[in-house]
Amino acid sequence: MAAFLFHVLAAFAQVWITQGIYGGGDMMVYFVTGATIADVVSYDPGRFFPELVALLVHQESIWPFYVMGAGGSTGTMSAVSGLLQLVLGESIYGVCVALSIAAFFGQLALYRVFREVFQTHLWRRHLVATMLVPSVVFWSSAILKETVAMAAFGWVVLGLHRFVQRRRAVGVALVLFAGFWVAMVKAYVLFALALAGAVWWYWRRANDASGGRGVDLRPGYVLIGVGAVVLMIVVLGELFPRYAVEKVGEETARLQHVGTSVQGGSYYEVAEQEERSLLGQLAFAPLALATSLFRPAFFEVRNVTMAVNAIETTTLTVLLLMAFARRSPKGLWNEIKRSPTLAFAIVFVVGFGVAVGLASTNLGTLSRYRIPMMPFFAALVLTWTARVPHGSHAHPRLPPARHVSL
Template sequence: MLELIPSFVTILFGVVALGLSLRAFERREQGLLIGAFALHLLAALAQVFITRDLYGYGDMLTYFREGGFVADRMREDFVAYAPDALRLIVQQETQNLGWLNSASPATATMYGLSSWLHYLTQGSLYATCLLVAIGSFFGKLVMFRAFRPLFPPHLHRRLIAGMMWMPSIVFWSSGLLKESIAIIGLGLATYGIIRLTDSTSSTPRAAVALGAGSVIVGLVKTYILGPFAIAAGAWYYWQRGLRLSGGRALSLRPLHFALAMALAMTAIIGIGELFPRYALTNLVDEASRLQEVGQRVTGGSTFALSDTAPTSSSGQLAMAPMAVITALARPFIFEANNLMALVSALEMSFILGLLLLALYRRGGHESWQVIMRSPPLVFTLIFVVLFALGVGLTTTNMGTLARYRMPMLPFYMLFIVALLPARPFATWPRTRQA
């Protein structure tokens, strides 16, 4: 009963929010969105059962246990401990919880979020995961709503299925995990960057969405901001070039290229200043350190891209092709050694098959032309490749690989679905649909 009531209230809250949101979509899209919402709720329940009742350990349980300690203190003295819970979220020193300051910054954020979720749900892990799953669903919904006017109507249902129905996208965004929080921030940031490229949209609202989303992502998955900033700069670059040429051929000017790169580099340098662990000068050392840690751990799901962890930039770059392939296609079916790995392998084989089918149906030349005439596809391609490079280089376990790459998968699926149809795309600029 202690779990049932908070869970029911959480689901009711989500259903009401969904009902209000569906009015912005066509009837033929609403059924798929309702189905995606239901899948996220089921995945949240599965996350609790598998992590707590089946395995008995996991990051989610650690976050909830430590957050529960803070929540209990808040129930005893809210005025004294609530500020500390907020400080944890923004990775600041606490006054009464010094022992939590030794955690990694992103983990401290998760402790802070967990404390508030524990407090609001009266200690219900089911209700907490349901609330996170609802948040991640709406993060993807915001992302889809931003991309929706940029693609033909016949693609909209496929985009929903690709971005919100794939098993990994649903499952790994429906628990109390960093990836779940990151996808909420990515949805807001993507909405903001797309609206900022549209002269008819509200610039202040778009800027707020971009800023809020970037802060959320930066707190839990800082490394995502680098690929996102570079991809956003490329979007601006391609959009300006295509508008100048009337969409017929990319007409690029040095000024636009310099401005786009300056914006991207400013963002990357800013990330390094705020989060020194991810500064450009530390990226190679960080990748090498994570590879060494992974090589010391043995197990059925571990893997290594090389026998030793390279300590130079050239050594890391030499592994880049295999790292990207690993993040975008593995595990292969013959690498699956348990049920979870088999599901992941089947899913990635299906995605790889869709990509190859798209390239086959269009041909290499036409596929390239379609991408070059679509700033959204340039954005998703660059983001996916850079994200895959980072995850592929620093991950040494097939189980964590499926989870770590989840924030990239909605963009990857959008890219494939948009590339798959045989009918030609309209050229940029296109009239946005209401």
């Protein structure tokens, strides 16, 4: 499959660019630290393998050398690198390719969701959206947190899909297992997923209750959905205090302040760094979302990677405008009403896009941080621009509805 080949090639490109152009970066820190970890574990596995496991899952670990970010996601990445080097040897290409393949299968799980839900005439478009978006392929093919997150992310979405289908045991197992690894490297992704997942569940139940005619307001389901969202956000906030509701504004302002210390040609600012309240940050939500979806533009390009990103964002922007020109708001809304998966995608893109747009201050890192939402954004755009074959229906395939009320 072309997508598999592109992931492998992207892994090699990541090494060449990181070493040859940037002269270093996060990936090299993880690789070098992982190499030292692998050497120490190989020398005394009985003593240090348990420390490696502890480092992997954010627990306290003791090493005869300094491990940057131990007890957090940075330490987890060094542990992942060390584990892979124990198996593959001290090869940066081997580690990158292994992680790239893991991300490929994560994206394949995401494609499976779209393939099961939508009509056959959309399958190729969704294959492109989930497997072949350039920025997603590139940034999920290195020793980076985003790669590990994408390797697990697709399985979380597949688990949510199974849960919505009422295959709850399989769904919960997938969400818990894959979600754990997302949490180890990119915990904030789960907050947007919690919100979007609740909407997905509500949309499906309401569709079933209406006999497949489209979502209608069902107060019982709304209350259950809102309660589930609140519960999940509270639990996630307890597990990851820096992302708790009462600290979100402060954490966002901190990340914005950190970004000012590395200003360059790709620097941008959406919100005021002094604004530390959640409501104050959310006042800039529309601008943050537009930044996440549509930048960089061609006039902002400073290097080759930004040029590729600009081609991607410009293409999606033009296609989105074409969709809005061809379809009436009522037509789009009717399609969304009948599709729980489209509703999920929209909520995730908006929620995650606002968060990333506010927290990022560099167009280069923005293209890297936003990759979990890009397959959904591309899928929305490519779905809305597709021509429906004669005799087919625009709405997705759904199993026979169960007539229920609440």
